[in-house]
Amino acid sequence: MNSKVLATLEFNKIRQQLAEHAASALGREQAENLMPSLSFEEVVRFQEETDEAAQVLRLKGHAPLGGIHNIRPHVKRAQIGGVLNGTEFVQIASTIHAGRMMKNFIMDLNEEEDIYPILSEKEAAIPVLTALEHQIKHTVDEHGGVLDSASSALRHIRQQLRANESRIRGKLESLIRGRNAQKMLSDAIITIRNDRYVIPVKQEYRSHYGGIVHDSSSTGQTLFIEPESVVQMNNQVRELKISEQQEIDRIFAELSVEVEAHGHELYVLVGVLSDLDFMFTKAKYGKTIKATKPAVNDNGFIRLNQGRHPLLSIEEAVPSDIELGKDYTSIVITGPNTGGKTVTLKTVGLTVLMAQAGLQIPALDGSETAVFQSVYADIGDEQSIEQSLSTFSSHMVNIVDILKKVDHESLVLFDELGAGTDPQEGAALAISILDEVHKRGARIIATTHYPELKAYGYNREGVINASVEFNVETLSPTYRLLVGVPGRSNAFEISKRLGLSASIIDQARQSVGTDTNEIDQMIASLEQSRKLAEEEEKEAKEYLKHAERLHEDMQKQMQDFYANEEALKEKARQQAAEIVEQAKAEAEQVIRELRTLRLEKGAEVKEHELIDAKRRLSEAAPEPKKAKKKPSVKAKQGLKPGDEVKVLSFDQKGQLLEKSGKDEWQVQIGIMKMKVKESDMEFVKSEKKPDPKPMASLRGRDFHVNLELDLRGERYEDALAKVEKYIDDALLAGYSRVSIIHGKGTGALRKGVQDYLKGHRSVKRSRFGEAGEGGSGVTVVELK
Structure with missing residues (x-):
């Protein structure tokens, strides 16, 4: 990777910040010498290393990396016959102890959950030198002094x-x-x-x-x-x-002879501990900037979800969604200066370099970066007094050098392309340069304030316009990137806000061409429409979340109701029986008292009158009220699948699917299926075109479709075949939304599932899961 590009994009500052998180001089050395890799396999490996370390930090909060020293010079001196001093022996023993602690730490992790293959590999490589450690500690104290023992x-x-x-x-x-x-x-x-x-x-x-x-x-x-x-x-x-x-x-x-005898093992120990320290250094840095692991590809595709500039504080950085390399390979960002265009360029460039160096990137889950063989950047005012070059000449020297090397595996960043010379000539040169680089297949992001390039994105296939939002009310940029909307001049609005006379502004408007005014009005309309669409999308998402919560609550309540229904009925029967028994007991008591009166006092009470009184008392016992049922003519003739009925207990209409018992049917109410007694139904109407083989019965009475399909561990082709069958089954089951679990991994399976769903005629839309649904490891599908 070109060292000049690393300096231009300030990758050296990333290395400095990274080095601050190292636990030892070994990890610090690796951080300070970090370079982006050009090998796809190597980048994937680096990202997996960082991700494993990040998982351990989330689980344990730390790793025991204290006490590591660079003992290579000590071992080397012992190998050439030198005698080490007490301090050197202390550092060797400390490093051996650190290796033993780290080995035990990783072994304990794997006992809990074996999901750390790279750390396990490192643990297996750590040599056990306990005897040498004890010998040194028996000889010298922690300050290097020799012990009497x-x-x-x-x-x-x-x-x-x-x-x-x-x-x-x-x-x-x-x-x-x-x-x-x-x-x-x-x-x-x-x-x-x-x-x-x-x-x-x-x-x-x-x-x-x-x-x-x-x-x-x-x-x-x-x-x-x-x-x-x-x-x-x-x-x-x-x-x-x-x-x-x-x-x-x-x-x-x-x-020293003992150290020399274990020289090779000590070199291996230092190398492994250096790698482990660097792994956790990258993870700690990622945690500091709230970074995530990106998916990595080798086809030039970049997608940053709410990507931020890593050198800006989280509070200051304005996140943007940036996508490049699929529907379009070039982005032309237009608009006035000081709007944040250069920050966007550096965000993309620096993010790509970080990913290729094995660092996690400051963006949300689901982000993806490509492995480029070269990154070129022409950014900033590079006027050279020593070389007597103007700003324009200096930029052209860089651009000429870029054009000599650029190819389809390159990412090219142009800042203020064509600036520093006559506007018409500069715009023409900018268009020609962009055409040349675009023709070679490179991925391009270019910024310019030339209005001529606003039409460039509409006239070229694979090119899209973008701009950085500007708030006219506060006279300041918001730094939000608007892809698909070209930038427009805000000179008139800014001048008006600053108090310039309206007559002067009107005269200036008349001096500007009609086409320019129309373009600015069109851009203003696009910006307004975009804001409205974003607000409506946000509102719709809130409604959707609210509806999903209500749906989940209702399902839970219904499940609780059906689970407790029989228990409630049995309790009611027991209570009713107790009331009846109590009434009968009271009746018996009344009769006994009447008989006693007749025998003792000669009351004229006949036996048949007593029996009649007992019958009347029994009839007076309370009876439960039965729900009134509306007469159903259809019930007499016989219900059949496809009929529309009204479920009385829920006051909802539904469709009969199949009979599940003697007097019980399975009914589809909206997106839910439930078993309902015939006594709880009211016939509404028959299906217009009855199907002799209803959809639900085609699959058999015991057929069941889960709301989730788990593809983890499946081969690519087998997984797509399962997705195709599962979507058909879900449609037959009447589901409106299902989830497909594909995991994060390399992203190949996730991409394949997404591409298949986009082309399916019965899929309304799909999205990645929320944080509580599995994140980017799950795709939620809404069916038509």
């Missing part, structure tokens, strides 16, 4: 050393606490000079202590003397320190 000889030497130093200090402390010490010493302290213990003696008393003078103060009044009484002991300490250093050198030499 490094060898028994070193422990013995240090024990002797500490004992001698303790005797020296004891002897010197007795001197500084002596009777005349306060008078003869500058200070009652023990210090060290030339690795030997000394005391500060006043110059006039040097002969009192004897021994060796090692140093003096700046004034010469104080001498740092090693008293004669400790000279021999200091000599012994010196000899022990030499022995200590010799033993340390021997230990480090042996340990």
Whole structure:
């Protein structure tokens, strides 16, 4: 990839931001040297690496990448016979430990859910060097100092050393606490000079202590003397320190040999950890800019869903929908300066470079980018004083160079094409250059403020106009890209808003050609229509979401009703039986009381009168009210599939599909099917042309069609065959909307399903699923 293009599109700034997320110098080095790949297979691999790391960050929030060091120079020095120092050993042990932690982390991930093939591959490549790690940690501490446990000889030497130093200090402390010490010493302290213990003696008393003078103060009044009484002991300490250093050198030499023996494994470890750090560096950066994994193709197709410039803050960047390479291969963005045209160019160019470098892009799910063999950009004012070139000449030098190399695998970005010279000549040159590049099959995005190029998109096949929206009320651009609408001059409106006299503006309008005025009016009308369409689309989506929620709520309520219907009936029967039994009990009690009256008091109450009273009491028991049924003449003659009926309990009309029981039918009410008793129906009318084999019965009574078709894991041809059959079955079942699950993957299956649905005569429209429906891994289909 041309380094000049990388600088023009500011890819170096992307690398700088990326490097800030590295956990080690190894990952930072890879980030700083990152280059877009020209291999389709390599780009796909890079994107999958970043996606796996991003999934882990979403699941775990982090990866254990601390403690990684670039130990390649240490290993190299050990391999050529050098002896490493304590700090180098600490870094080697730390890196081995980091590798072990990362290996365990990935193994734990795979135990939970085995969906990380690339990370599993990296984990398998991490060598286990636990023995070397423990040997180093047994030898040196975390600061690189040698431990007493490094060898028994070193422990013995240090024990002797500490004992001698303790005797020296004891002897010197007795001197500084002596009777005349306060008078003869500058200070009652023990210090060290030339690795030997000394005391500060006043110059006039040097002969009192004897021994060796090692140093003096700046004034010469104080001498740092090693008293004669400790000279021999200091000599012994010196000899022990030499022995200590010799033993340390021997230990480090042996340990360096161990490092050299594991040199190849350590190189492999560093390489794998470097790759892992870089994978997670890319994922962290993507999370920071709210990026997503794009689908990648090699046919020059770009689709950015709400794409943003990655170097602008999320709050400042205005997202745009950009598509290039399918219905049209060239976009000509017209309109005044400072409208955001250059930002759009850089957004597309930088997004393509990021995707080819394995980075996720700042756009919504479902976005797609192509792998181009070359990206060319002529952007900005490149006036060269040193070369005595004007802006126009400088641009032409770039364009001439581009025309020498451009082909059908190129993306070309022209900013203000033809600017810097006579408008008519510049416009003519711009058209000729665009024709030449378009003829070679390259993908082109060009910006210009020449009105002559507004007609270019209408006169060329594969070319479309676009503009950046401008708000005349606020006198500022909105930076929203409007594809299909050419830009128009806002000079008159801006001048009017700024207070220029209306008479001057009217005179200026008359000076402008009629064709120009008509074109501007047409563009203004297109802009207004587009805004209205966008508002209506947004409103329609809100209504659709509301309707879908209502539909789901109604289905749930109906399911709950049918699930509890029998239980409610049984409860009502039990309550009714209890009421009847209670009434009978009261009646029996009344009769017993009457009999008692007759026997005891001789009341004239006859037995048949008692029986009659009991019968009347039984008839007085409450009975449930039955729903009034409207007479149905048709019911007497017999219902048949296709008849239109009214379901009384729902007060809705429906069509009979098939009989599902003795007195029960399956009824289609709108998009729902339900079982309804004949007693709950009212006949409306017969089907005009009765079909002896109704649609539903063609498939058999037990036929059932799911509302979802899962194609994941299917081969391309088998999947499309299943889609064709499934759409037919769904139409026969009377469904108005179904879902097809194809997953995200490489995007080939998703694209095939989308293309097939676009050409199907019974498909009203299709769309990707919402966030709660599966996102771009699901296509929702509405049937006619």
